[in-house]
Amino acid sequence: MIEFKSVLARYAKVEQREYQKACIKDVVDALNEKSDILISLPTGAGKTMVYSPIVAEAREKKVRTLVLTATKQAQNRVYSEIKKFLSKGDGSLIYGIQEYDCPTLKGKAESWYCSENREECKKAKVACAVIQSEKDYHEKDLIITNFFKFLLASSSGNYGIIVLDDSHSFENSIEQAYQLSVRASEGTYLYDEANVSAGVKKFVGDFLNIFAQVF
Numbered sequence: 483m484i485e486f487k488s489v490l491a492r493y494a495k496v497e498q499r500e501y502q503k504a505c506i507k508d509v510v511d512a513l514n515e516k517s518d519i520l521i522s523l524p525t526g527a528g529k530t531m532v533y534s535p536i537v538a539e540a541r542e543k544k545v546r547t548l549v550l551t552a553t554k555q556a557q558n559r560v561y562s563e564i565k566k567f568l569s570k571g572d573g574s575l576i577y578g579i580q581e582y583d584c585p586t587l588k589g590k591a592e593s594w595y596c597s598e599n600r601e602e603c604k605k606a607k608v609a610c611a612v613i614q615s616e617k618d619y620h621e622k623d624l625i626i627t628n629f630f631k632f633l634l635a636s637s638s639g640n641y642g643i644i645v646l647d648d649s650h651s652f653e654n655s656i657e658q659a660y661q662l663s664v665r666a667s668e669g670t671y672l673y674d675e676a677n678v679s680a681g682v683k684k685f686v687g688d689f690l691n692i693f694a695q696v697f
Contacts, residue, residue, distance in 0.1 A: 484539055486510045492535040492567040505532045513643065530563050533645055538567035541624040545642035549573075549626045552648050554581065560647055561626045573624035574615075578631055582611040 486507055493506060505521060509532065512519045521529050540547045549564070551557045557575055564573060584591040586603070591612050603610050619625060 484510050484513050484536060484543070484545075489535050489539045492538055492569075493531075495566055496531065499528065502528055502532050506536065509533065509536055530560055530647070534560075534563045535567040537564050537624065537643070537645065538569075540643050541568065541571060541573065544623055546640060547624050547643040547645070548632070548641045549624075549645045550629055550632050550647060551626070552629060554578075554628065556647060557626050557628060564624075564626070571623070573626055574618040574622040576615050576619045576625055576627040576631060578628070579612055582615065584612070585609060 489506055489510055490503065493503065501523075505523070509519050509521065513536070521532055523529050523532075537547055537549060549560060551560055554577060557577070561573060561575055579591045579593050579596055582591045583589070584595065585608060586599070587595060591610075596612055600613065604613060619627070619631075
């Protein structure tokens with residue numbers, strides 16, 4: 483149960499607007515009724531400011547919450563707003579693999595390398611930011627990540643609240659992620675096929691490595 487008075491007390495930390503307070507109440511009521519919610523306000527009217535104190539309240543009540551944005555920049559912006567309302571604890575910003583440094587490669591992490599060596603790195607207890615981010619992604623109470631990470635990476639999926647910061651961009655991301663998954667699965671199937679020649683297998687393997695680095 484999310485308490486409106488408690489959320490409102492958090493919201494009081496910023497400049498208050500009556501229409502935002504009304505939206506917050508409607509959202510809290512709908513959440514407590516376990517309903518889906520659409521916040522529709524003009525650009526610049528503060529949709530993020532409406533849900534941020536609610537997300538902060540949910541975090542501190544141990545309601546596992548996932549916030550999805552279109553870009554890394556949006557992740558950082560949204561999290562900076564949510565932090566204004568957190569009185570204890572924090573959230574976890576989870577980026578794509580290529581945003582982290584790899585101690586083995588001595589540079590940015592690469593998808594193909596992580597796919598091939600992740601388990602060995604775990605066994606060797608390598609201090610890897612990618613491995614830590616995956617652990618956080620599955621365990622933390624408040625996750626802020628991007629659409630593609632959510633659509634293409636595995637997750638426990640046990641969330642009490644999921645926020646889509648931009649529903650229109652999410653719809654586009656679903657289609658793109660589906661197309662990428664289909665293409666990758668076709669290449670993986672061909673690579674694993676025992677009847678193809680060594681030349682074809684090498685070609686497909688090289689393609690999959692490039693595909694992983696790009697996408």
